[in-house]
Amino acid sequence: MCQSPLHEFLQRLPKCEHHMHLEGALAPSLLFELAQRNNIALPKDDDAFASPESLIARYKRFTSLDDFLHYYYIGMSVLINTSDFEALAWSYFTHAHRSGVVHAELFFDPQAHTTRGIPYSTVLSGFIAACNRANHELGITTELITCFLRHLPIPDSLALFEDPDVQESYRRGDVRGIGIDSTEVGYQPERFKELYDRAKGMGLRRTAHAGEEGPVGYIANALETLDVERIDHGIQLIDNPELMKKVTAKGTLLTICPLSNVVLKCVAGINDVPIKRFLEGGVRFSINSDDPAYFGGYILENYCKVQEAFGLGLREWEVICRNGIEGSWCEDSRKREMFGILEGLVKEWEGKREEGE
Numbered sequence: 061m062c063q064s065p066l067h068e069f070l071q072r073l074p075k076c077e078h079h080m081h082l083e084g085a086l087a088p089s090l091l092f093e094l095a096q097r098n099n100i101a102l103p104k105d106d107d108a109f110a111s112p113e114s115l116i117a118r119y120k121r122f123t124s125l126d127d128f129l130h131y132y133y134i135g136m137s138v139l140i141n142t143s144d145f146e147a148l149a150w151s152y153f154t155h156a157h158r159s160g161v162v163h164a165e166l167f168f169d170p171q172a173h174t175t176r177g178i179p180y181s182t183v184l185s186g187f188i189a190a191c192n193r194a195n196h197e198l199g200i201t202t203e204l205i206t207c208f209l210r211h212l213p214i215p216d217s218l219a220l221f222e223d224p225d226v227q228e229s230y231r232r233g234d235v236r237g238i239g240i241d242s243t244e245v246g247y248q249p250e251r252f253k254e255l256y257d258r259a260k261g262m263g264l265r266r267t268a269h270a271g272e273e274g275p276v277g278y279i280a281n282a283l284e285t286l287d288v289e290r291i292d293h294g295i296q297l298i299d300n301p302e303l304m305k306k307v308t309a310k311g312t313l314l315t316i317c318p319l320s321n322v323v324l325k326c327v328a329g330i331n332d333v334p335i336k337r338f339l340e341g342g343v344r345f346s347i348n349s350d351d352p353a354y355f356g357g358y359i360l361e362n363y364c365k366v367q368e369a370f371g372l373g374l375r376e377w378e379v380i381c382r383n384g385i386e387g388s389w390c391e392d393s394r395k396r397e398m399f400g401i402l403e404g405l406v407k408e409w410e411g412k413r414e415e416g417e
């Protein structure tokens with residue numbers, strides 16, 4: 061719980077999450093439980109894997125994106141069965157519900173599992189089961205997004221994309237779009253042009269991690285060569301006012317993850333995430349959790365940290381939330397429902413203000 065008088069308002073805002081890696085919701089407690097159940101040996105030469113507590117302590121000392129990714133890929137090696145993937149996603153949804161998430165568009169990394177011999181169908185069926193349960197029991201609507209790993213060879217991405225099970229998941233609408241993630245610097249977005257062209261040809265939605273650790277040129281490159289509809293992170297946009305104007309005019313949504321940026325040392329502190337400058341410049345963005353089990357908080361903690369740093373008003377939060385709803389890849393009827401909740405909440409809180417509460 062944050063110290064802001066707006067804490068209850070922030071909790072109740074109807075949040076859309078657009079940047080959340082399901083594998084990044086693997087809490088150390090579940091990681092150790094699954095390692096034991098599935099008989100997976102964790103590295104013996106790294107003291108961090110001695111216990112869940114020592115792992116949590118190590119997560120507080122990440123030095124870079126790659127330092128985090130090292131632990132992220134080892135962590136997910138404990139996921140073997142459909143039930144493991146379902147348990148992981150369900151643990152995310154219970155936290156998300158408490159944080160006020162009403163709509164979640166979730167990344168997963170198929171190649172990180174298929175390269176370990178886990179079939180795509182095992183991964184997907186576990187995630188779909190949790191999504192269905194979240195919809196029925198918590199009222200959260202969902203979309204899934206396959207992310208391709210930029211550090212792997214391009215032909216591997218294309219081969220996975222064309223895999224009959226993967227194609228079937230796109231055709232059925234079980235998976236709505238594609239993205240690219242993993243190590244950024246040295247892996248320019250344009251390398252994935254063919255993949256994105258094929259995805260666009262199939263009517264899939266498209267986003268890409270860019271401008272997290274990498275320079276602003278990667279953002280321009282993703283927009284130009286991949287024709288993406290959203291940019292994941294994109295905080296380096298602040299370095300190029302001309303491009304910022306273009307992104308604003310186009311209405312491209314940045315999916316910003318403030319806690320992640322601080323923990324992975326992409327910025328010195330939360331005050332350096334360009335929230336205020338993007339708001340003033342009219343850049344659209346949503347606020348997201350990225351890998352909550354690794355970065356010390358879910359989406360509400362990100363909202364709270366932003367509030368503590370920038371002291372935003374009701375109207376500024378309304379803009380952030382409205383842009384998040386608008387930039388979602390759900391039906392217009394669902395957007396209208398979420399706009400309705402938002403308008404009601406803002407009116408209620410403005411009323412409280414007038415009564416001098």
Ligand SMILES: Nc1ncnc2[nH]cnc12
Nearest residue numbers: 081241242243269350351
């Ligand atoms: N923040 C991040 N950046 C790039 N790849 C990721 N995979 C999971 N989290 C990521």
Ligand SMILES: [Zn+2]
Nearest residue numbers: 079241292350
């Ligand atoms: Zn990410």
